[in-house]
Amino acid sequence: MSLNDEHTIIYSYDQADKVLIAVDCIIFGFDKEDLKILLVRRGIEPEKGKWSLVGGLLKKEETLEAAATRILDTYTGLSGIYMEEVATFSEVNRDPVERTISTAYYALINIKEHSKNLVKQFSAKWFSASQAPKLIFDHDHMVQYALNRLRLRTTTEPIGFDLLPEKFTMRELQKLYEAIWDTKLDKRNFINKINSLDILEKLDEKDMTTSRKGSYLYKFDVEKYRQQNGKSFEMKV
Amino acid sequence: MSLNDEHTIIYSYDQADKVLIAVDCIIFGFDKEDLKILLVRRGIEPEKGKWSLVGGLLKKEETLEAAATRILDTYTGLSGIYMEEVATFSEVNRDPVERTISTAYYALINIKEHSKNLVKQFSAKWFSASQAPKLIFDHDHMVQYALNRLRLRTTTEPIGFDLLPEKFTMRELQKLYEAIWDTKLDKRNFINKINSLDILEKLDEKDMTTSRKGSYLYKFDVEKYRQQNGKSFEMKV
DNA sequence: AAACAATTTTGCTGTTTTGACAAAATGAGG
DNA sequence: CCTCATTTTGTCAAAACAGCAAAATTGTTT
Numbered sequence: 001m002s003l004n005d006e007h008t009i010i011y012s013y014d015q016a017d018k019v020l021i022a023v024d025c026i027i028f029g030f031d032k033e034d035l036k037i038l039l040v041r042r043g044i045e046p047e048k049g050k051w052s053l054v055g056g057l058l059k060k061e062e063t064l065e066a067a068a069t070r071i072l073d074t075y076t077g078l079s080g081i082y083m084e085e086v087a088t089f090s091e092v093n094r095d096p097v098e099r100t101i102s103t104a105y106y107a108l109i110n111i112k113e114h115s116k117n118l119v120k121q122f123s124a125k126w127f128s129a130s131q132a133p134k135l136i137f138d139h140d141h142m143v144q145y146a147l148n149r150l151r152l153r154t155t156t157e158p159i160g161f162d163l164l165p166e167k168f169t170m171r172e173l174q175k176l177y178e179a180i181w182d183t184k185l186d187k188r189n190f191i192n193k194i195n196s197l198d199i200l201e202k203l204d205e206k207d208m209t210t211s212r213k214g215s216y217l218y219k220f221d222v223e224k225y226r227q228q229n230g231k232s233f234e235m236k237v
Numbered sequence: 238m239s240l241n242d243e244h245t246i247i248y249s250y251d252q253a254d255k256v257l258i259a260v261d262c263i264i265f266g267f268d269k270e271d272l273k274i275l276l277v278r279r280g281i282e283p284e285k286g287k288w289s290l291v292g293g294l295l296k297k298e299e300t301l302e303a304a305a306t307r308i309l310d311t312y313t314g315l316s317g318i319y320m321e322e323v324a325t326f327s328e329v330n331r332d333p334v335e336r337t338i339s340t341a342y343y344a345l346i347n348i349k350e351h352s353k354n355l356v357k358q359f360s361a362k363w364f365s366a367s368q369a370p371k372l373i374f375d376h377d378h379m380v381q382y383a384l385n386r387l388r389l390r391t392t393t394e395p396i397g398f399d400l401l402p403e404k405f406t407m408r409e410l411q412k413l414y415e416a417i418w419d420t421k422l423d424k425r426n427f428i429n430k431i432n433s434l435d436i437l438e439k440l441d442e443k444d445m446t447t448s449r450k451g452s453y454l455y456k457f458d459v460e461k462y463r464q465q466n467g468k469s470f471e472m473k474v
Numbered sequence: 475a476a477a478c479a480a481t482t483t484t485g486c487t488g489t490t491t492t493g494a495c496a497a498a499a500t501g502a503g504g
Numbered sequence: 505c506c507t508c509a510t511t512t513t514g515t516c517a518a519a520a521c522a523g524c525a526a527a528a529t530t531g532t533t534t
Binding site for chain 1: 520521522523524525528529530531532
């Protein structure tokens with residue numbers, strides 16, 4: 001292959017070499033116990049009725065990120081959600097109907113805040129990430145990648161709070177990280193660690209629903225976090 | 238948008254909504270001082286003659302990874318190279334000629350081993366990653382992303398060795414990490430840290446080119462590394 | 475009113491890791 | 505044998521980590 005070959009073909013590709021671009025979203029939620037993902041039943045053949053990630057096709061005038069945002073809004077009614085690209089999946093026959101390349105994004109939402117209407121409308125359902133049914137195509141693979149990325153990201157950035165309500169207890173926060181990392185953490189060490197980061201605001205309110213003594217509620221304090229600039233959020237598993 | 242709308246359009250998209258898929262490679266090398274990237278002069282309009290990443294278009298029957306491997310082989314003559322996906326870039330007008338979405342991969346090669354012929358043939362040239370010229374389209378952005386990914390990855394996996402010859406000195410290894418992380422490291426602490434990982438084989442040979450005393454050569458020992466399974470390679474900056 | 479129950483809250487301590495720091499060893503060249 | 509540039513090696517204090525248990529709170533029961 002010569003320099004010319006390589007270069008002259010760049011803009012002369014046949015339409016046939018263009019492919020469909022999809023975006024699939026791994027929507028994570030947390031319900032005080034388990035890390036969950038939102039799945040929908042596929043409405044068409046092939047694989048009709050099977051569980052699938054929420055997704056859609058890229059439109060002409062939008063970026064992948066815009067498409068992911070649109071899909072997220074469509075299925076949950078939420079916007080301004082934390083999202084991160086996971087990877088792009090391109091196995092030639094990953095979609096049996098037509099060649100489609102799909103970029104996966106994961107998103108973190110507060111499971112209590114999304115639109116129940118939409119979830120019902122789309123036959124969507126929350127599953128424990130660890131006990132989800134077999135998904136269509138390479139979606140299981142996407143979930144695995146997304147989990148890895150989420151785990152990696154939570155060690156350097158305080159994104160876990162996106163999965164919790166605005167006010168939460170230390171115990172909930174700990175359970176969240178235990179769910180994400182699939183590990184057990186020591187209560188005392190966890191609390192000490194979180195406190196040393198100095199990114200939470202301790203409220204006067206208590207959550208009285210889980211114990212007689214009640215446990216203090218905390219808020220993630222963006223300002224405090226910003227003031228730690230340089231000192232990054234770092235948590236070891 | 239109803240469930241049906243969302244789903245029935247999936248396979249009825251017009252050709253017009255398909256797009257070209259490109260792969261661009263950030264090829265990293267190291268020359269005992271600087272982290273380098275391999276760039277080529279673009280051969281066609283627009284932006285003809287400007288510096289660009291090496292890249293190409295995805296073929297019908299290949300995955301993105303296969304395309305990246307092919308491109309890498311085309312420009313360097315090398316195969317079996319460490320590669321990692323960086324991200325997929327999809328700004329609508331990133332390519333002024335036609336909508337093209339590009340997935341970036343970075344690759345790590347031993348700068349001494351690639352084909353000089355091919356580099357000459359393609360008018361390719363090595364630049365310090367920190368002093369590279371302005372690149373076409375969003376390629377500067379891609380390089381930045383690739384650098385971040387490389388930095389992140391080197392903290393958890395011993396991939397730096399792919400940038401060095403088979404035998405190297407501790408000083409070279411240190412300079413490499415200093416280049417990647419753009420930081421200064423303490424000689425003693427660095428060597429202690431590396432030794433504590435127990436993944437190198439110390440050879441009897443010395444490199445006599447840089448000092449009278451000479452410095453011992455080391456080899457990365459894959460077996461030793463495997464035996465550390467679980468204990469991951471972790472380096473702090 | 476006292477005892478109880480369930481959960482939250484709070485240090486302490488030994489060990490490991492980190493990071494700052496300087497002197498001795500080597501061997502070619504003069 | 506001295507010089508010299510570079511490599512090689514070790515100590516120590518501070519911080520981070522990980523393992524561990526008792527006290528406090530408050531609604532409920534007796």
